[in-house]
Amino acid sequence: MTQMQTPETVPVLTHDEQAERSLISLLLSHPNLYANLQEQLPDDIFYDAKASLIFKCIKEVDKDGDEIDMVSVTMKAMQAHPEISAYDIAMIADEDKSNDASYLVRVLNSLRQRRRMWMLGKSVASKCEGLDGNIIEIIEEFRKNLESISEVDKKYVFSLEDTVADVMKDVNARRNPEWKPNGTMTGFMELDRVGGFQPADLVIVAAESSSGKTSFAMSATLNAIKRGRKVAFYSMEMTRQQLAARLLSMETGISSSAIRNEPLCGFELDRLAAKQKEIVDTMSGRLFFDDRSTSNLDTILASIRSMKLKYDIDGVVVDYIQILSVNMGGRKSTTEEQIIGEAARRLKNIAKDLGIWVMTLSQLSRDRENPEPNLNRMRGSGQINEAADITLLIYRPEAVKPFDSMRTFPEPFKDKDIRGTAMVTVAKGRNTGTCEFLCGFDANRTLFYPKDIKDIGPHVGVPSMTTNNTKNGVSAPF
Secondary structure (H helix, E strand, O other): OEOOOOOOOOOOOOEOHHHHHHHHHHHHHOOOHHHHHHHHOOOOOOOOHHHHHHHHHHHHHHHOOOOOOHHHHHHHHHHHOOOOOHHHHHHHHOOOOOOOHHHHHHHHHHHHHHHHHHHHHHHHHHHHOOOOOOHHHHHHHHHHHHHHHHOOOHHHOOOHHHHHHHHHHHHHHOOOOOOOOOOEOOOOHHHHOOOOEOOOOEEEEEEOOOOOHHHHHHHHHHHHHHOOOOEEEEEOOOOHHHHHHHHHHHHHOOOHHHHHHOOOOHHHHHHHHHHHHHHHHHHOOOEEEOOOOOOEHHHHHHHHHHHHHHHOOOEEEEEOHHHOEOOOOOOOOOOHHHHHHHHHHHHHHHHHHHOOEEEEEEEEOOOOOOOOOOHHHEOOOOHHHHHOOEEEEEEOHHHOOOOOOOOOOOOOOOOEOOOOEEEEEEEEEOOOOOEEEEEEEEOOOOEEEEOOHHHOOEOOOOOOOOOOOOOOOOOOOO
8 A cells, every 4th residue: 555645746645556456357357346336436436547547438338338348448448548558458457356346445435535635634734824715714614525525425315304205295296187107007907006016126926837927027018118118128048039029929919939930821911010010100119138148147237227228228027037147256155045045136236226127037846736836936045035025926727737627726716717817926015015816818929918807707627728719829838
């Protein structure tokens, strides 16, 4: 650590060049680290000229919505800051990365405070050398500047009075005839009557394999974008073309498998072309895919931040949580439960940080004796439910194998027909309470849709799975 010197020339103020280079190295190596630390990184935290310039490039790359890495930061430096070279960046990127980033930030902020104290003291000393200026004004200016150095940033600290005033502001705003709900409406009355998906919500949709998790997510997404919301969809198992075919299938009634793989007849092509035009005219610019097909959580989180910056998205779907690759910061002996719990917490954090909702899908372990979903069967981690604001469980008796024609819904829907019907249980609602409801499921279109319970007939034994009424066959749900 270089100590403060006081020669006649410009003094070298106290700083730690090694800590600065180590932190820059970590920022270049972990794409999501800057987003997590940016509130603790003021512009003047770096004293070394090269470290300060590279940090400026990092901030500019993030502002552009691009992922922070060696390539993007070097390109930014070449474009806007020729005084820093690719060699300089490469040398700093190779610095020791063993230190904890939060520890380095604390050290550098402490040194920054010391430098600011020195400059404040020098300024006061200079003003007090002569008889110019009002001494009371000098003291008051010193007091204010000293407080600005030592106090916690008030932007993130609020009193009860401020917070209650914010609540009342929202209450009064809802009296305005032009007021629109803050949440994203899903198209399902039981969810929408309690506000739908709210900003900062982490929504978990859990079900057994092939019960329709992706279909439910796509159905809610379709309803959201029809209502003007913008959604980003991340799937580790399906391409953007497959997801788009699902959306077209939901709108046309033509199975997604036929849209992707079969020659369509004339009237089907006409229907598809008409819906394509309608989607472009009414829903363009509201649904986004990142085509990198990565399961790396840091990459996905960086992409979400970019999507928010570029397109101001309202929500995100991540399909699905158990196959995310999570960087645990070098921790050894981590269990599957800890990894999945960490993924859920990071998704919750980004939802709160960006003011968006995040829906992530989760597998339930199979139980052939009792296939009705419950929270204890959440695969990998009960910590998923702990992080969630809303947990939805989907049950389609038709999808349970081996198929049992006498299988029923549980109470209070035991007497209702299971054909083309699904039960959605709100097993956790941090701000909404719990409930369960029935909705329709169109296997051909892989579409969940609202269905009045009065329109669902009595349960009867059925000989086989619901079949498709068109020539193209059933498009199996995921």
